[in-house]
Amino acid sequence: MTGKIIKGIAGFYYVYVVDSGIYECKAKGAFRKEKVKPLVGDDVIIDIISEDEKTGNVVELLPRKSELIRPAVANVDQALLIFATKNPEPNLNLLDRFLCMMEEQELPIVICFNKEDIADDGFEQRMRDTYERAGYKVIFCSAKEEKGIDEIKQVLQGKTSTVAGPSGVGKSSIVNMLTEGHSMETGEVSEKIGRGKHTTRHSELLYLGEDTFIMDTPGFSSLFVPKMEPVDLYTLFPEFIEPASNCKFTGCAHDKEPKCGVKDAVSNGEIAASRYENYLQIYGEMVNERNNKYR
Structure with missing residues (x-):
């Protein structure tokens, strides 16, 4: 049967099968050997152990479209x-x-x-x-x-x-x-x-x-800092990307540099001031984290 993992706890995977309900399953040992871990959201094929008790085994992971x-x-x-x-x-x-x-x-x-x-x-x-x-x-x-x-x-x-x-x-x-x-x-x-x-x-x-x-989901951390080079942070702010093409300097941090397209866009209201301020704060944290890493 084909279903979707809707929860995974303590080695058990709960697989929802349309028109049949939810099955409590274990993953076959081959996944561990292949170092593949089933995830919530995975589409899977299961073998039924007991229809009455709704138990089975996950025997195959179908291709993921995202992870x-x-x-x-x-x-x-x-x-x-x-x-x-x-x-x-x-x-x-x-x-x-x-x-x-x-x-x-x-x-x-x-x-x-x-x-x-x-x-x-x-x-x-x-x-x-x-x-x-x-x-x-x-x-x-x-x-x-x-x-x-x-x-x-x-x-x-x-x-x-x-x-x-x-x-x-x-x-x-x-x-x-x-x-x-x-x-x-x-x-x-x-x-x-x-x-x-x-x-x-x-x-x-x-x-x-x-x-x-x-x-x-269990929530998300207010301490999140992107795992990329600080100079690339602007790419995670979609409205920064086009103005950044107008910056005079390659590798512009959009902070203290002159003739910065992003700062110009903030000045004329194309980018919200709150977004820019938050960008600068996250950028500063990324620079500090990188500097501490290489000390």
Whole structure:
């Protein structure tokens, strides 16, 4: 049977098979010999051990179309990043770090701001000006008032999406609304793995409908620094790329250099000041990390 790994814990892989449910599987020894580790999101072939007990073995990994390092998952099509308009106040530095993380892994991103109902005047327009200009789709919603959920469902349809965001932004409320009507599928795995030794939080795929999954992840680090040369950081800020072609100096850091196309774009409003400030902070951390490495 062909299915998709929706959770992996302590050597067990929980494989969702359309119309058949979830099977608790072990991976065959050949994977260890080949040093191949099945990941959440992998499409796999399983052999059934017991249909009654829903157990089996993973015998083959099907080709991956993508693989993320952070979090370690396979076959994800996009990231849905959820922040709140306030309560808690949105940390744009954290948001930009996450965008860099996903850009580094070449994953498309949708930004969702929850709690639209309590947003300050002008906040929505500022965020649209900042992030739509950078090429990202931005959605405003209110889980409390159940507004904007249909728009989120539209962008998720037919894709596997990883969902992330800081605590307190209403991520769980939105995920619960998205999975409503699929409680049998999502609850089945929770019941199967509800054991003491499985209490650690791991990435998990939740089934939303035909060919549509969302991945609830354990979160992401505010300390993320890209693993690339500092001079290349600007490539993770999409709206910097075209202005950077107007810089006078090759290898421009877009910091103190004269005749810098990126700084000109900030001055004339083409690049948001907050994005540029966060770029400089991350750039400085990358330079310090590199210097410490070679001391």
